[in-house]
Each structure stands twice: as structure tokens, then as C-alpha cells.
């Protein structure tokens with residue numbers, strides 16, 4: 001018998017082989033099939049030696065799942081979950097458990113992708129449409145989008161939208177009410193500066209009287225609780241041709257006149273308190289609603305109603321080709337990944353409670369606040385705001401310290417303000433006992449005030465002026481009435497989930513999007529109360545666990561990228577780009593180089609790159625690519641020289657968006673540096689680099705890291721994500737901060753790109769856990785297998801489809817572009833036909849027509865097993881045979897399984913079947929579908945119809961019935 005030790009047995013418990021699809025043996029076999037002695041030989045031949053890491057990452061070895069959970073539990077235990085009355089845009093809430101477990105904690109929802117392919121996304125599209133309907137109802141606006149990243153950035157987007165659409169007042173001044181949340185004001189100011197918008201903060205009634213302004217931002221209710229006379233302010237603004245954006249609290253709107261009914265042009269805000277935990281700042285869905293007339297300049301994604309090819313109702317993302325970032329440097333917003341999962345949660349929260357339930361929650365909050373106020377009056381604490389919904393601010397002068405001390409001793413966080421003031425915001429979780437405790441805390445002794453007696457004595461809604469009270473005129477659609485029992489709710493959510501393809505069903509081979517495993521262990525901490533229940537502005541003494549976890553994550557990301565400092569603030573890749581470009585501009589300005597505002601961008605870049613550059617006030621100069629798809633270094637030299645004095649930076653993706661390790665990257669960095677420019681490497685493709693090469697070491701100055709790509713945060717059906725940036729030491733002083741909770745290590749007056757100091761902090765444990773589980777070597781192995789899997793697919797497909805670009809040794813990086821154009825010319829079959837036919841084969845389509853029109857870009861990631869890679873290749877090869885049959889005339893040029901894809905169960909089961917091919921061929925073209933069949937709920941969706949007949953609300957129920 002062979003000897004073995006305990007250590008050998010424990011080794012088997014490692015996570016690495018659960019994250020990586022192919023077994024070690026298969027990896028070696030696959031490498032040999034590609035003509036290499038082994039995996040390392042493939043990597044040596046694929047990754048240019050000039051950029052290879054000389055040293056491994058300084059990260060601990062892999063931990064087991066049990067160890068990682070124990071370590072995170074210990075970190076979480078260092079956080080103190082106090083009762084929060086801090087408010088300022090974040091409130092405690094009760095996540096209905098049926099939503100927590102079946103949506104937030106359910107891979108069927110959280111591993112889905114952005115619904116670009118509507119046929120496999122009808123479930124989440126319906127949920128997002130419901131979100132839009134809810135927002136339209138509560139804000140009284142004509143149109144709402146399907147979420148924004150946070151309230152601060154939504155306010156900034158409102159500002160730029162108002163400037164664009166205000167043709168009557170071309171002033172460059174934007175008024176911001178001083179009682180907006182401080183973090184919102186800070187984000188707006190940062191956004192305004194490079195666009196030469198002058199922000200004036202103050203009393204809006206006064207400022208509107210004395211200043212020409214294109215727009216004004218109001219907070220409703222104000223950050224300290226006061227309710228402005230919104231109708232009067234809107235009228236005053238209108239008279240001056242100033243357009244109005246209102247940052248409105250959704251819970252308050254259940255009782256207050258809507259911004260839309262009072263004439264506002266934009267309404268925006270956070271939907272966090274509709275069942276989404278505070279999470280130390282996020283993720284939450286912000287909302288954005290406006291007039292129908294402004295729909296084409298609205299930021300973010302909008303879900304609309306269209307029809308499929310049988311004329312049945314089907315949903316889709318409206319105006320996809322106008323998606324802001326696709327307009328590149330002409331874009332007015334750079335938002336790409338948004339907050340789909342959290343928007344869906346908020347919509348389900350509204351469905352779960354219905355209008356009466358929501359109104360009861362809102363009225364209860366207001367009533368408790370009124371009772372609290374009356375009791376405080378008896379204690380001689382008079383709030384400074386006479387009107388209120390849920391927030392009161394008191395001037396307690398010298399007593400501030402002792403009250404705060406008593407509060408902390410009672411496990412309570414108050415909002416501590418300048419000048420001896422304290423704020424108290426009540427929420428859904430506040431109880432009678434809590435109100436009594438608050439009285440005790442303020443008074444410093446047992447008090448005589450009596451909740452029941454005050455309740456008896458108070459009439460009506462004392463905090464809300466009669467003119468602002470609202471009827472219950474919202475959420476009348478049956479969707480908000482039909483799912484009140486948990487059984488019905490559960491089944492409705494399951495019904496929607498079943499319509500969609502997420503990673504728990506099949507591979508999602510989306511180039512550039514890195515749809516890899518989001519392991520359950522990584523996800524568990526997200527809903528732990530010690531991470532989820534923390535207010536973003538909680539005292540630092542209470543967030544030691546977060547601080548330690550974030551510091552460790554920063555170190556992990558530094559090691560992964562080779563940079564010297566990390567900012568965890570940006571909420572998505574797009575926001576990271578923006579933050580990184582601002583840091584570059586500030587760096588140049590600090591050296592007196594204010595004129596350096598030109599940004600070079602290769603023609604192959606992702607649309608967010610030029611869009612971010614435009615938002616940062618930069619001028620975009622395009623650098624051409626050569627016929628091999630590489631950045632044309634000759635053209636780069638020419639343009640860098642031409643703009644030498646004004647060159648701010650280049651933005652380049654590495655490996656390129658063409659899926660190739662360009663040999664010229666080091667030289668590219670040298671050319672740009674030689675002209676005084678900085679190098680921004682878009683880190684979306686970091687999955688091909690971690691542990692193998694580091695942008696911070698091969699010449700780049702700054703990168704964003706899409707944690708929802710390389711570092712395992714799930715895509716959530718279009719968000720959340722996180723886009724921290726890594727920078728070299730010289731850019732570190734210019735990283736963003738927060739006005740309420742300053743970020744250590746940077747100046748307090750630095751830029752502010754997100755509302756919360758660490759963005760969507762509560763999903764950061766996912767990336768922390770991934771890195772801890774893999775360890776340094778595991779991460780490098782993941783990168784190698786990602787490259788292996790892509791090359792394996794390219795190898796299997798290359799005799800059937802041309803692979804568009806490869807590196808000098810004939811290999812691709814971690815993704816490959818399949819060129820459909822020659823086939824299209826020869827057969828008439830389009831890349832879209834193939835994408836839709838893949839649905840019949842049970843797969844989500846690859847990325848379509850990015851970065852090259854008429855192509856499909858496949859990225860398998862390391863997490864897909866050899867079995868699944870083969871199943872996918874088999875599908876594409878079978879489709880190729882179908883194309884051949886069309887080309888040969890064996891299948892009809894119009895009536896063939898490709899043109900008619902996807903086929904629904906109703907198609908195949910119908911009594912009449914009029915096609916020239918069989919039902920069997922339509923639905924079960926390959927044997928493996930006996931087991932893996934997925935039925936698209938709709939036929940191919942008509943994009944043009946949807947945009948011509950734009951309808952972005954929930955259709956009447958009858959129309960659903962017709963559809964079914």
C-alpha cells in the first residue's frame with residue numbers, strides 16, 4: 001500500500017479546482033491538442049515575454065471555503081451594527097425574506113447578464129419594466145429608466161441632461177439647494193468642473209431670484225428633514241426658464257405630492273429603502289425619471305415593450321443602439337453596468353407590499369416621527385424644521401457630546417452635524433420602544449412622554465403641509481396587487497426566473513464580460529447583517545471589520561495589478577474610467593500642465609472609454625488599428641507628436657478588445673510617456689493577466705478593475721458591479737474622497753465620484769473571498785486556464801469559422817472573435833441569426849458586433865469545463881452545417897431554422913407546422929438537447945418596432961393575456 005499523509009488528504013479540499021472547469025489532466029491534454037507540451041508552454045508562447053511578471057504576487061496561499069468563511073466571520077464580527085438614525089439618503093429597511101432568498105441569494109437572478117439578448121431575458125426585463133412603472137407612478141413622471149448607479153451620480157446626470165435640453169436658457173450656472181445630501185452636492189460639483197458648469201449652492205428661492213441658471217437641483221424632503229414648497233419653487237424656476245431636477249425620497253413620495261405633478265423636469269433618487277440593505281453604501285439602485293420629450297437624451301438603460309415575429313408582446317431594452325456609451329465621444333453619459341438586481345428587488349418589494357402596504361409603512365414612519373417630535377417638544381427640544389416626513393434636526397448646543405455618548409451607549413447612531421446639531425431619521429424598522437429610547441437618550445433620564453397618549457392626541461399628518469399631501473394614486477397595475485401571498489410571490493418570481501438563461505443553466509460566452517463562476521461561498525457574506533446592516537456614514541469605530549477587509553482587498557488588488565494605490569470608490573468600470581481620467585487631469589494640473597486634455601483612444605476601444613473622456617472634458621483623438629487589429633504604432637507616434645503639448649493620456653485595453661496580447665504594448669507606453677502623457681489601461685480584460693502580467697509593471701499608470709468581471713462579483717442581470725482603480729504612486733494623491741466620511745490618505749477636497757466612500761462596499765467581500773480562496777498561485781492558474789479555454793475554442797472552431805485576430809504566434813488571449821461576415825456574404829445568414837439559433841441550442845449568444853461589426857466574440861473563462869466548452873463548440877459547428885445547407889440550397893434561403901430562431905415550444909407543438917424543415921430539426925438539432933433543452937418564451941423580438949413605438953411602462957393585463 002502506498003503511503004499518504006494527512007496533508008495530502010487536506011489538499012483535496014482546495015477551492016481552485018472547483019473554480020476552474022477543466023481538471024489538471026484535461027488542461028494538459030487540451031494544451032497538447034493545441035500543439036504544446038503543456039499549459040505553461042502555451043502561456044509562454046502566447047503572453048509576450050516583455051510583459052511577463054518576474055515575481056509571483058505577494059499573496060497568501062489558497063484557503064479552503066471553510067477557512068474563508070471563518071476569516072470573514074471574524075472580520076464581520078469587528079463591525080458594530082448599531083441602530084441607525086443617520087438618514088442622509090440611507091435608511092434601514094426590512095428585506096422580505098422571500099425576496100432575499102429567492103432573488104438576492106439566488107443564482108438564477110444574480111448570475112444573469114445584461115438583457116441585450118431579449119429572447120432569453122424576458123423574466124428580468126419584466127421585473128425591470130415593473131421597476132420603471134413603480135418609479136413613474138411614485139414620481140409622477142412620464143418615463144423612468146431601469147436604474148442608475150447611485151443618487152449622487154444620478155443627480156450629476158440630471159444636471160447634464162437639463163443643460164442639454166434647456167434651449168431657452170443657455171446660462172452655464174446650475175443651482176443646487178444647500179439642503180441636498182452633502183455627498184450628492186460633492187458628486188455634482190466634481191462632475192460640473194471639467195464641463196465648465198458653475199455650481200451655486202444655497203437657498204434655491206433666493207438664488208433663483210438673483211441668478212440666471214439653466215437648472216436647479218432640489219432635495220425633497222431636504223437632507224435635514226424640511227419639506228420645501230416644491231410647487232412654488234418649480235413655478236419660480238419656470239418663470240426664469242430654469243429647469244428643475246428633484247432628488248426625491250421614494251418612501252416620502254408615498255405621502256407627498258409627486259415631483260411630476262408639481263411640474264419637475266427630472267426626478268431622481270435612491271430606491272435603497274425599498275427592501276435593499278444599506279450595505280455600508282451599496283449596492284442600491286438609484287432611479288431616474290423625466291419627461292417623455294427627453295427620452296433620447298436620458299442616461300442609462302430603458303426597458304420597452306415590443307413584439308416578437310409572431311406579433312406577440314415581448315420586452316426588450318429600448319433604443320439599444322443609442323445606449324449612451326455606444327455613441328462614444330458624442331455620448332452624454334458613460335453609464336454601462338447599472339444596478340439591475342437591486343432595481344428588481346425594489347420592484348418586488350413594491351409588489352410584495354402593494355400600494356396599501358407601502359402607504360401603511362410610509363404613514364407609520366411619519367406617525368412615529370410625529371409622536372417622536374411631540375415627545376421631544378415636551379422635553380423642550382424643538383426641531384429646527386417645522387415640516388418633515390421622517391427626519392428631524394435639533395439644535396442641542398453644548399449637550400451634543402453627552403447626547404451622542406448616551407446614544408452610542410444605547411447602540412444608537414444619530415446624525416452628528418456642525419454647530420451642536422443632531423439629526424434623527426426614522427425608518428421602516430423603528431418601533432415604539434425605539435422612540436422611547438430616543439427620548440431617554442436626548443433627555444438623559446427616564447421621561448414621562450407616552451407613545452400611546454401622544455398617538456391619541458395627534459391629528460392627521462402634522463409634519464406635512466396640506467398642499468403637499470397626496471392621494472393614493474399609484475401602483476394601480478395588477479402587478480402590484482396580484483402577488484400578496486408568499487406562495488403567489490414565490491411562484492411569480494420563479495416564473496420570471498425560468499424564462500431566462502443565467503449561469504446556473506448554461507455557459508454565457510460573452511466576450512469582454514467574463515461570465516465566470518460566482519461561487520456560493522463568495523456570495524454568502526453579502527447578506528450577513530454585520531456587512532449588510534451598516535450605514536455608509538457610521539462612525540469609523542463601528543466599521544473596523546470593513547476597514548480591515550477593505551485594506552486587505554486593496555493589498556490583494558495592488559498585487560494583482562502591480563499598482564501602488566487603490567481607490568474602491570467607483571461603482572462600475574465606467575466610473576473607474578472617469579475617476580482615473582480625473583486623477584490624470586489633476587496630476588497634470590498639479591504640474592502646471594492645465595493644457596493637457598487630449599485623450600488618445602484606439603478605434604477598437606469600448607464605448608465607455610470615449611464617453612468617459614468626454615465627461616472628463618477631454619478631447620478624444622482616435623488612433624487607428626492596423627489590419628491585424630493591433631494599435632497602429634505609426635499612427636500613435638504621429639498623433640502623440642502632433643498633440644505632444646496637450647497630450648493628457650491614452651486609454652487602451654489590454655489584452656486588446658480584439659482578444660490579442662499586442663506585442664507593442666511596452667513601446668506604446670513609452671511613446672505616450674515620451675510626450676508627457678499618462679497611460680490608462682482599461683482593466684476589463686484583466687482576466688487574461690492576473691498573476692501572469694501586471695499593467696502597473698509594464699508601463700501603465702492607472703487602470704480600473706471590473707470586479708464583476710475578473711473578480712467574481714456576479715453581473716446581476718446588468719448590475720451591480722464595482723470598478724475600483726489602481727494607480728501608480730504619482731497619481732495616488734488624486735484619488736477620490738467623500739465629504740461626509742473622508743477617505744484616509746487623500747486630501748479632503750479631492751474629487752468625489754460616488755455617493756459612498758467605498759462605492760458598493762457590501763459586495764467587496766465577494767472579491768476578497770475569491771482572492772483568498774484561490775491564493776496567488778490559484779489566481780495565476782485561473783488566468784492560464786482562461787487563456788487555454790479560449791485557445792481551445794478557437795482551435796475547435798477554426799476549421800468552421802474564421803477567427804478574426806490572433807497574436808504573432810497564432811494564439812488568442814482569453815477570448816476570440818469569430819468572423820461571420822464572409823459567411824453572411826455567401827449564405828445570407830447573419831450574426832444575429834446565429835446568436836438567436838444558439839438559443840435553440842440552449843446557449844446565451846456571445847458578444848455580438850463588438851468590437852467588430854458582423855462578428856461574435858467568445859470568452860469562455862476558466863470556469864467552464866471541457867464538457868461545456870465542447871457542448872458549445874458542437875453547437876456552433878452544428879450551426880455551421882445548417883449554414884452550409886442554406887448555402888447549398890438544401891434549406892430554404894428564407895424559411896430555415898436560422899432565420900426563424902429561436903423556436904418556442906408553442907411553435908413546435910402547434911397543430912400546423914408550415915416550415916420546410918422538421919420540428920425535430922427546429923427544437924432538437926443535437927442529441928445533447930434531450931437533456932439540456934431551454935425553451936425561449938418568445939420568438940425573435942422586433943427591435944425596430946419597439947423603438948418606433950416606444951412604450952416603457954407595464955402594458956395592460958389584457959395585452960399580456962393576448963400574448964400568452
Ligand SMILES: *Cc1c(COP(=O)(O)O)cnc(C)c1O
Pocket residue numbers: 335336337512513572573574575606608609653657682684685706721722723
Ligand atoms: C465592461 C467594459 C467596460 C465598462 O465597464 P462597466 O463596469 O460596465 O461600466 C469598459 N471597457 C471594457 C473593455 C469592458 O469590457
